[in-house]
Amino acid sequence: MEHTVFFSGNEAIAHGAARAGARFACGYPGTPSTEILETAARLEGVHAEWCINEKVALETAVGASLAGVRSLVTMKHVGLNVAADPFMTLSLTGVNAGLVVVSADDPGMHSSQNEQDNRNYARFAKIPMLEPSDSQEAYDFLAEAFALSEEFDTPVLLRTTTRVSHGRGRVVPRVPVQLEPREYARDISKYVMVPQYARVRSRLVLERLQALRRRSEQSSLNVLEAGTADFGIIASGVAYTYAREAFPKAWSLKLGMSNPLPYAKIARLYEQVSRVAVVEELDPFIEEQVRALGLPVIGKEAIAADGELDQDAVARALEPFVTRKAPRRRRPVFPPAPHITSPPEPLAGLPVRPPVLCPGCTHRSVYTAMRRHKLAPMGDIGCYTLGALPPLLALDSCLCMGSSIGMMAGFNKALGRKGAAAVIGDSTFFHSGITALIDAYYNEAPGLVMVLDNRTTAMTGHQGHPGTGVRPDRTQGPAVDIQRLCEGIGVRCATVDASDYGALDAAIGAEVDLVGLGVIVALAPCVLTAPEKAGEILVDDARCNLCGLCLEIGCPAIAPADATVEITDACTGCALCVEVCRRGALVCAGVEDGA
Amino acid sequence: MNGTTTVSLVGVGGQGILLAAAILAETAAAEGLDVKASEVKGMAQRGGSVLSTVRFGSKVWSPVARHAEVVIATEALEGHRALGMLAPRGTLVCAVTTRIMPGSVLRHEDAYPDDLAEAAAASGVRLLAVDAEGLAREAGTLRAVNVALLGAASTALPFSQESWRRGLAAAVPAKILEVNVRAFALGRESVGEEEVQ
Numbered sequence: 178m179e180h181t182v183f184f185s186g187n188e189a190i191a192h193g194a195a196r197a198g199a200r201f202a203c204g205y206p207g208t209p210s211t212e213i214l215e216t217a218a219r220l221e222g223v224h225a226e227w228c229i230n231e232k233v234a235l236e237t238a239v240g241a242s243l244a245g246v247r248s249l250v251t252m253k254h255v256g257l258n259v260a261a262d263p264f265m266t267l268s269l270t271g272v273n274a275g276l277v278v279v280s281a282d283d284p285g286m287h288s289s290q291n292e293q294d295n296r297n298y299a300r301f302a303k304i305p306m307l308e309p310s311d312s313q314e315a316y317d318f319l320a321e322a323f324a325l326s327e328e329f330d331t332p333v334l335l336r337t338t339t340r341v342s343h344g345r346g347r348v349v350p351r352v353p354v355q356l357e358p359r360e361y362a363r364d365i366s367k368y369v370m371v372p373q374y375a376r377v378r379s380r381l382v383l384e385r386l387q388a389l390r391r392r393s394e395q396s397s398l399n400v401l402e403a404g405t406a407d408f409g410i411i412a413s414g415v416a417y418t419y420a421r422e423a424f425p426k427a428w429s430l431k432l433g434m435s436n437p438l439p440y441a442k443i444a445r446l447y448e449q450v451s452r453v454a455v456v457e458e459l460d461p462f463i464e465e466q467v468r469a470l471g472l473p474v475i476g477k478e479a480i481a482a483d484g485e486l487d488q489d490a491v492a493r494a495l496e497p498f499v500t501r502k503a504p505r506r507r508r509p510v511f512p513p514a515p516h517i518t519s520p521p522e523p524l525a526g527l528p529v530r531p532p533v534l535c536p537g538c539t540h541r542s543v544y545t546a547m548r549r550h551k552l553a554p555m556g557d558i559g560c561y562t563l564g565a566l567p568p569l570l571a572l573d574s575c576l577c578m579g580s581s582i583g584m585m586a587g588f589n590k591a592l593g594r595k596g597a598a599a600v601i602g603d604s605t606f607f608h609s610g611i612t613a614l615i616d617a618y619y620n621e622a623p624g625l626v627m628v629l630d631n632r633t634t635a636m637t638g639h640q641g642h643p644g645t646g647v648r649p650d651r652t653q654g655p656a657v658d659i660q661r662l663c664e665g666i667g668v669r670c671a672t673v674d675a676s677d678y679g680a681l682d683a684a685i686g687a688e689v690d691l692v693g694l695g696v697i698v699a700l701a702p703c704v705l706t707a708p709e710k711a712g713e714i715l716v717d718d719a720r721c722n723l724c725g726l727c728l729e730i731g732c733p734a735i736a737p738a739d740a741t742v743e744i745t746d747a748c749t750g751c752a753l754c755v756e757v758c759r760r761g762a763l764v765c766a767g768v769e770d771g772a
Numbered sequence: 773m774n775g776t777t778t779v780s781l782v783g784v785g786g787q788g789i790l791l792a793a794a795i796l797a798e799t800a801a802a803e804g805l806d807v808k809a810s811e812v813k814g815m816a817q818r819g820g821s822v823l824s825t826v827r828f829g830s831k832v833w834s835p836v837a838r839h840a841e842v843v844i845a846t847e848a849l850e851g852h853r854a855l856g857m858l859a860p861r862g863t864l865v866c867a868v869t870t871r872i873m874p875g876s877v878l879r880h881e882d883a884y885p886d887d888l889a890e891a892a893a894a895s896g897v898r899l900l901a902v903d904a905e906g907l908a909r910e911a912g913t914l915r916a917v918n919v920a921l922l923g924a925a926s927t928a929l930p931f932s933q934e935s936w937r938r939g940l941a942a943a944v945p946a947k948i949l950e951v952n953v954r955a956f957a958l959g960r961e962s963v964g965e966e967e968v969q
Contacts, residue, residue: 532820
């Protein structure tokens, strides 16, 4: 007899992930998902950690995936609301090593505040979704999910419900999956979701969805099972088991991959039978898509739209419909592939004008110093994201608000060293960086976090935030001190004047040599809020050999002239160019009026 | 007035495109017209190309349009770029002496175009070339390039002097109203009689 084990769905997911080569698992506890990570923590070769919340957990897993490690994230249905920000944009960036998000839903609310149907998230994010119906499938589907994730460069949603997660059943273990290493390759057009790159990725996502639908048509996870009755059932997850037991003679289309739906397979079921019912808990997720094909279907008018089902409920609900006169046969109309916009043609011959960091912006100084110390930072959202673009090319990623620290933590944990740093603005730090920093401290993630504190929410037009205490009417309220906050957590933290390049460089240099987690607050008010010129930069033509070092900082106030450089009127006198010049050809002379 | 007229304002983030658009919208409203305006803010504003659209008429539906009857460009390269969005026989009012070099030009990867007049002629566009910087300086502040240009553009728009005065007063902060009124007048006067349509 074949060797079998007796697993809950959650145990099967953890074992299935380990068998599929997942080496990193994280999540936030929530019924009915909790035991997945508890089981993973006991498995050899799998690093498991509880995160501070589901958003940070997903960002951490993304970091581990980028570092080349297959990663699993677990949460309950409402947890995905917390993780929705990284989840939605992760669809655009895709992954490096496979990444599977488990959402354990709770129809009937045994232990939840709502019973939202998270299958909608897979459609919302345009990503593939797998739904196991028992423990064996929960085990087997993990290998499918990780393979899909890498093949289609997408996160995969694995959706269970209470009865799958907490149900138990026999599982035949399989041979472990052999994996090729997946080295991290820097790719800003894939991982830095500024508008110009995100627009391109959006088109790729729409094309990917078409390719995934073709896969869904071919996938052995979606099976048309023959019956003897003139009645067919479409179902996924545990609802499929209820339907099979209630109607043993019916035909069934069993959907293991329930997003995107296999239209042609659905049509084939309709060629066999004249009555079809969709059996699904909660929302008419499958039903509405079948109706959109123009096919008559028995759905939520019979099957309850709230709570759990079981075989008796399904039998009772459908019996009156099964004996009714069959509807007239209709041909399905498959929706055409969506039109995808073509990128606009730029007017030939004209230079483009992308947004840039302002002249005198101290973010430029931070990036210049970080580059000198060979630090590749995970980025975040704000003006400083512009540092990702040429010529600075200073950031590796930009996923969503507050994502830099979690991504750094996951990346460095997966690598086992300080491979990446993080860069986050002051307002973004308060938005959702603090939780990630606490998590990195708790999970002992190594790395340097640079908080670029320009004392305002600059990109959106200089709004206040808890670090400044400034209110919408510009009155002053209480303010939180970032360094004291970090030290209160227990994180090593130093504050440095970002307009003092030497001090900035020294502080970063000192932190690079330290082990563990550290924060540097690079403090200098946004240059737009302090418009007085700090100095006058003069060029010593005799010394300048146009080596280009000062041009690499990407300052819009420096232009190459014939044999030297020219400082334009836009200069604020920040003197970063003076710092990077090795020939002493640039001199800061103080402001003209002697002030 | 029949139909809807579209005026697009283009330039570089930080040049006051939004203020110019606000003045124009208030002026159209002062004429008793329906007005819709739309602009893109945020990341694009940090030294990047910016676009603002103002549409007016007896009833305006859409807030955006691919083509404009008049384009106001506060920078020469952006004016050049906007040739493609001008409707046939449209007017480009351009600050030809304002040249802000994009990074690729600073790094000598691209050349700054210097054939705006030829390109405009080839596209069948009427070009009102304005030294808006010189006019703004004369008015008292370089920051008024946007409003000096609007003054020049006013000769191509069907609004009364009184409506422009009301539009300026409604949109410009009181502290800088006077210098902007001056810049507007200088811009309007700078367009020769023979150039006025």
